């Protein structure tokens with residue numbers, strides 16, 4: 001059952017997904033069963049079990065899963081089913097050797113799917129692509145690093161190089177990487193944030209003067225209501241379910257807005273509570289569950305604000321007038337624009353009834369401290385920035401900032417994605433950062449903004465000969481418009497990836513291509529003298545803490561990310577002579593405390609970094625919004641006003657016969673482009689990923705049947721055919737007109753320019769698609 005007729009979408013092994021009804025709560029015995037299966041899969045169960053006891057512990061390593069915070073008084077287990085998958089996937093004894101690459105050509109590997117590529121195990125040796133033989137061949141570390149330096153030096157301008165970072169990278173690697181790029185002369189530092197929470201950063205920055213969330217983990221213990229928008233924590237932030245569950249137990253309202261009915265947001269059995277497990281008990285999570293249409297959340301929020309203003313006008317005390325007067329600006333303009341928005345438009349765009357929205361507004365109004373959480377269901381639309389602004393507008397109306405149990409909580413993805421930004425991984429650096437770097441290093445820093453992730457693809461598409469260096473991640477597969485992206489990447493002069501596992505980005509080669517294998521977070525990172533090094537990360541709540549691996553690296557040849565990056569820097573700056581004088585790269589490599597001294601000197605909030613990071617559980621970077629300081633141009637928190645978006649995707653498509661809005665999301669068995677398996681337990685899918693979830697009325701209206709195989713066709717107004725084929729129809733509880741399928745298989749459907757206003761994040765939760773009976777599978 002092959003699913004491709006192009007050279008870019010990998011074959012999926014013959015799989016026929018099965019659909020079943022999942023009746024249990026999230027977590028529970030199903031989670032424990034999955035844990036033991038994954039412990040055994042990596043071939044080193046002993047090592048893996050030991051690793052788990054050190055996960056998220058003060059003397060252990062940070063879970064490479066999500067960015068959810070660690071409790072201050074943590075239990076001796078602080079992991080979840082999907083954290084186990086992340087750790088065992090890395091701590092495997094399987095290896096990808098030179099013999100493997102000799103046996104399989106790159107053209108052959110391109111036909112493997114994401115699961116099979118990564119399942120080969122850990123990369124162990126630097127490899128260089130040989131275009132004549134179409135195989136990767138071993139290359140020594142020195143030769144590999146020389147090659148990168150040579151190619152970078154040969155570029156006509158530093159802006160022809162692109163330095164991509166995925167949020168797996170720790171603070172120290174991130175700092176060294178941005179320093180290298182900027183001393184070299186470019187701000188081309190796109191990262192996975194560009195595809196993820198960029199809209200949150202932009203909107204929070206505009207409104208409150210800080211791009212980060214304002215709450216700490218302890219605020220969840222005091223919130224009277226927690227609103228969760230567009231997030232599936234049962235799969236993607238399972239430890240958050242423990243937090244939500246505790247809040248639910250003490251009577252807080254958990255109010256969910258999700259297009260799908262996600263099991264983890266309904267009921268949860270905590271595998272870390274033995275009694276509950278023995279009695280097959282569970283606890284409800286959401287007290288109220290609303291199902292807006294894709295992209296309908298801004299209208300929901302606007303409707304809630306409208307209900308509050310109406311009640312205020314009727315003389316009820318629902319708004320926090322003191323807070324509004326003291327801390328905010330432009331309330332009147334906002335009020336006018338909310339009043340000008342009709343209930344009819346709000347209902348049409350949100351897909352919810354006025355009564356439902358008024359009910360949500362009542363829950364919000366009666367809570368004295370409210371947290372709003374959100375994730376990709378909010379940030380991956382064209383109108384995401386204005387939607388996040390609307391979240392902040394709503395919070396401000398009732399003074400839900402700067403007090404215990406209240407605030408903004410954009411729940412981040414990658415475990416250190418927030419820290420990487422703090423360290424300066426950003427294509428649009430602040431003047432303050434560049435000034436601080438200039439002061440510390442006495443070198444002029446590049447002042448022009450660099451490319452973000454989408455712009456990086458455009459740059460590689462439009463001009464040949466770029467150099468792309470990836471620090472972790474799987475850029476080619478994560479970004480939109482896979483076919484266009486793959487062509488763009490092959491235009492490069494050099495592609496080089498610092499990685500732990502084999503992935504598709506390695507197979508889309510420039511004229512030159514390198515794979516640089518590194519040690520992972522679960523492994524001990526030793527310097528030449530044999531001393532173990534500590535790295536640091538920052539979680540979603542701005543807690544910075546240390547992380548030290550405990551396993552012996554899977555291979556002696558592996559180098560740390562920092563050894564690789566400093567190796568490139570030494571070679572790159574050797575003949576200039578200069579930069580090797582201002583930065584002692586070898587000292588950084590030998591002692592990460594030295595890197596932290598650089599960070600302490602340049603990045604605000606990291607004073608005395610080396611001492612504070614050694615305190616168990618680390619330290620909190622304060623958040624200005626939490627302290628009611630708003631470093632905006634006016635010094636106040638700013639309301640935004642404007643009409644609802646012209647028509648979100650599901651409204652635009654209503655006039656186009658046969659078209660649906662598609663959201664692309666994660667299954668329970670994947671970590672972004674890393675696929676751990678073919679099941680999506682809570683959604684009742686087994687043994688396959690090529691499925692499309694559709695409302696039954698849509699299936700009937702379009703003349704298909706559940707179980708039928710179809711091809712998905714995206715927009716092709718630029719002459720590029722956007723089609724992926726062989727998806728099985730699953731009748732599902734999703735609103736009419738709103739379809740769902742897994743990423744990254746569906747990324748070829750997203751045109752590169754289908755992206756968020758101001759955020760430029762691929763709008764991967766609202767893709768226009770139509771279906772045709774599969775050309776290949778009957």
Ligand SMILES: Nc1nc2c(c(=O)[nH]1)N[C@H]1C(S)=C(S)[C@@H](COP(=O)(O)OP(=O)(O)OC[C@H]3O[C@@H](n4cnc5c(=O)[nH]c(N)nc54)[C@H](O)[C@@H]3O)O[C@H]1N2
Nearest residue numbers: 082230232236257259294295375376377413414666671672
């Ligand atoms: N195990 C595991 N953990 C992960 C990851 C992983 O892949 N696997 N990825 C990590 C990363 S990088 C990130 S960013 C996070 C992602 O965490 P999530 O944001 O939870 O990820 P998605 O799977 O994209 O889920 C989107 C959710 O939003 C809902 N949704 C989609 N569109 C809309 C909409 O328009 N409105 C509303 N109200 N809901 C909508 C979907 O139904 C789904 O429940 O998780 C992180 N943690």
Ligand SMILES: Nc1nc2c(c(=O)[nH]1)N[C@H]1C(S)=C(S)[C@@H](COP(=O)(O)OP(=O)(O)OC[C@H]3O[C@@H](n4cnc5c(=O)[nH]c(N)nc54)[C@H](O)[C@@H]3O)O[C@H]1N2
Nearest residue numbers: 166196472473474478498499500501503664672673743764
């Ligand atoms: N259609 C669609 N597209 C999306 C999304 C979506 O919801 N829908 N989500 C977007 C989001 S939120 C994100 S964050 C991006 C993710 O984009 P990325 O962060 O680029 O992708 P990952 O899949 O997390 O990267 C996996 C690879 O990282 C490498 N790796 C793992 N651990 C380490 C390590 O410790 N060190 C190093 N050096 N390498 C390591 C391995 O080689 C592995 O193959 O995808 C985005 N793309």
Ligand SMILES: [Mo]
Nearest residue numbers: 196197413414
């Ligand atoms: Mo993400």
